[in-house]
Amino acid sequence: xxxxxxxxxxxxxxxxxxxxxxxxxxxxxxxxxxxxxxxxxxxxxxxxxxxxxxxxxxxxxxxxxxxxxxxxxxxxxxxxxxxxxxxxxxxxxxxxxxxxxxxxxxxxxxxxxxxx
Amino acid sequence: xxxxxxxxxxxxxxxxxxxxxxxxxxxxxxxxxxxxxxxxxxxxxxxxxxxxxxxxxxxxxxxxxxxxxxxxxxxxxxxxxxxxxxxxxxxxxxxxxxxxxxxxxxxxxxxxxxxx
Numbered sequence: 001x002x003x004x005x006x007x008x009x010x011x012x013x014x015x016x017x018x019x020x021x022x023x024x025x026x027x028x029x030x031x032x033x034x035x036x037x038x039x040x041x042x043x044x045x046x047x048x049x050x051x052x053x054x055x056x057x058x059x060x061x062x063x064x065x066x067x068x069x070x071x072x073x074x075x076x077x078x079x080x081x082x083x084x085x086x087x088x089x090x091x092x093x094x095x096x097x098x099x100x101x102x103x104x105x106x107x108x109x110x111x112x113x114x115x116x
Numbered sequence: 117x118x119x120x121x122x123x124x125x126x127x128x129x130x131x132x133x134x135x136x137x138x139x140x141x142x143x144x145x146x147x148x149x150x151x152x153x154x155x156x157x158x159x160x161x162x163x164x165x166x167x168x169x170x171x172x173x174x175x176x177x178x179x180x181x182x183x184x185x186x187x188x189x190x191x192x193x194x195x196x197x198x199x200x201x202x203x204x205x206x207x208x209x210x211x212x213x214x215x216x217x218x219x220x221x222x223x224x225x226x227x228x229x230x231x232x
Contacts, residue, residue: 036230052187053196064180067204071168074206080169083207087231088183090190091199095227104231111211114152115203115220115232 003048008100012046022076026062027069029105038108039077039084043070049101052090070105079107087115119164124216128162138192142178143185145221154224155193155200159186165217168206186221195223203231 003009010016011030018030021041032040045062049055055063067086074084084107089096095116119125126132127146134146137157148156161178165171171179183202190200200223205212211232 052183052202053190055184055187057184060180060184061177062180063183064176064178067168067179067183068171068173068176071171071206074169080207083205083209083212085206085210085232086168086204088202089199089227090187090201091196093199093223093226094201095229095231096199106231107209110209111205112232113211115211115222116201116228116230 006048006100008044008098008102009048012044022069022073024069026065029069029073032104036104037106037111039079039106041073041077041105043073043103043105044100050099051096051101052088055101066103070103074105074107077107079105083107083111085111085115122164122216124160124214124218125164128160138185138189140185142181145185145189148220153222153227155195155222157189157193157221159189159219159221160216166215167212167217168204171217182219186219190221190223193223195221199223199227201227201231
């Protein structure tokens with residue numbers, strides 16, 4: 001899949017609608033349309049990376065920024081008080097359905113074990 | 117909890133036993149003692165960080181490295197062929213039980229949805 005037909009590239013560029021939570025020059029975040037918890041937000045890089053498997057060593061800084069933005073969004077939504085879970089699915093068995101790297105931030109309820 | 121009584125600090129330093137998978141100057145990885153999938157590995161920073169909530173902006177590079185090491189370990193275990201899931205629990209509702217930041221890498225079976 002290239003950027004042109006990637007739904008998350010379209011969302012990050014504003015070409016497709018989403019309930020935006022956060023945006024900076026590298027990162028975009030929006031509410032999942034099929035929430036699995038009271039708060040369920042997706043955090044994505046604006047750069048098209050199909051999955052963690054597709055990243056290179058030079059993407060480490062961006063990966064770290066995505067996590068730190070997720071941490072800050074958790075604070076914005078007061079999830080840091082009781083806790084939250086971040087999930088990164090890679091490939092079909094991992095449950096990845098959109099092939100543009102995205103972290104799921106879930107909170108507002110107890111998250112059970114195993115994680116799927 | 118400080119470093120002295122943190123079980124994951126003890127594992128990373130070699131003071132407590134674990135089935136080690138990977139080690140470098142910043143990162144340590146080992147098999148979870150209660151695996152939830154055929155492959156279930158924990159990836160931790162050697163530096164004591166209680167959780168993602170406790171990280172600071174300067175920790176972004178380390179967070180990115182942890183993810184990239186997880187990606188490389190997934191390749192080592194051939195998980196990249198079919199897929200895998202990474203999970204980061206923060207706080208009690210997130211399911212965090214050891215307060216030293218750790219990523220769960222799960223693979224070798226289909227990971228279901230919701231993720232807990």
